[in-house]
Amino acid sequence: DQTNSPFKIVLLGDSSVGKSSLVLRLCQDKFVENLEPTIGGSCIIQNIEIEESEVKLKIWDTAGQERFHSLTPLYYRGAKGAVIVYDISNFESFERAKDWILELRENGESDSKIVLVGNKIDLETKAVEDTTAQKFADKNGLLFFETSAKTGEFVNQIFLALAKLLLGK
Ligand code: GDP
Numbered sequence: 609d610q611t612n613s614p615f616k617i618v619l620l621g622d623s624s625v626g627k628s629s630l631v632l633r634l635c636q637d638k639f640v641e642n643l644e645p646t647i648g649g650s651c652i653i654q655n656i657e658i659e660e661s662e663v664k665l666k667i668w669d670t671a672g673q674e675r676f677h678s679l680t681p682l683y684y685r686g687a688k689g690a691v692i693v694y695d696i697s698n699f700e701s702f703e704r705a706k707d708w709i710l711e712l713r714e715n716g717e718s719d720s721k722i723v724l725v726g727n728k729i730d731l732e733t734k735a736v737e738d739t740t741a742q743k744f745a746d747k748n749g750l751l752f753f754e755t756s757a758k759t760g761e762f763v764n765q766i767f768l769a770l771a772k773l774l775l776g777k
């Protein structure tokens with residue numbers, strides 16, 4: 609019963625793209641300029657209300673294993689949703705995001721919902737155009753948002769959208 613068991617949601621993406629910062633913003637509405645890379649920000653969000661239903665999400669963040677390419681499929685096993693993050697100022701991180709999507713499609717839950725997120729929109733330097741990412745997302749049936757964990761822009765929307773998808777609304 610969903611009222612008792614939260615949906616598992618994982619964050620994936622290259623190191624330093626802002627995964628832990630997004631979780632920190634979501635769960636504590638905070639931003640820290642130099643976050644310790646090995647501290648994951650996992651948390652549970654209670655009571656997201658979607659059209660009279662309530663959803664709980666358990667958000668999983670890595671403890672920095674992606675830096676050493678040592679994140680195992682155990683991390684995303686059972687995940688009903690995945691937030692794949694890249695940094696809009698770093699093109700390489702966008703390419704890595706595509707790899708993560710492939711990996712999830714191959715080894716993850718068959719019905720998992722994937723959201724593509726371009727983070728750090730507060731930065732001036734833009735290496736990935738939103739139109740490029742949107743096109744990729746459309747082609748692959750993913751939701752797409754651009755966010756800033758620093759300012760908080762569109763961070764909640766990621767998780768609201770996921771909650772809606774998971775409820776089929
Ligand atoms: P992770 O390795 O993907 O978990 O990335 P972190 O959350 O640890 O963030 C890496 C660095 O990017 C940290 O110094 C953060 O302060 C910074 N950062 C994260 N999100 C943003 C953002 O939206 N804007 C800016 N300007 N910096 C960010």
Ligand code: MG
Pocket residue numbers: 627628629645646647648669670671672
């Ligand atoms: Mg992190």
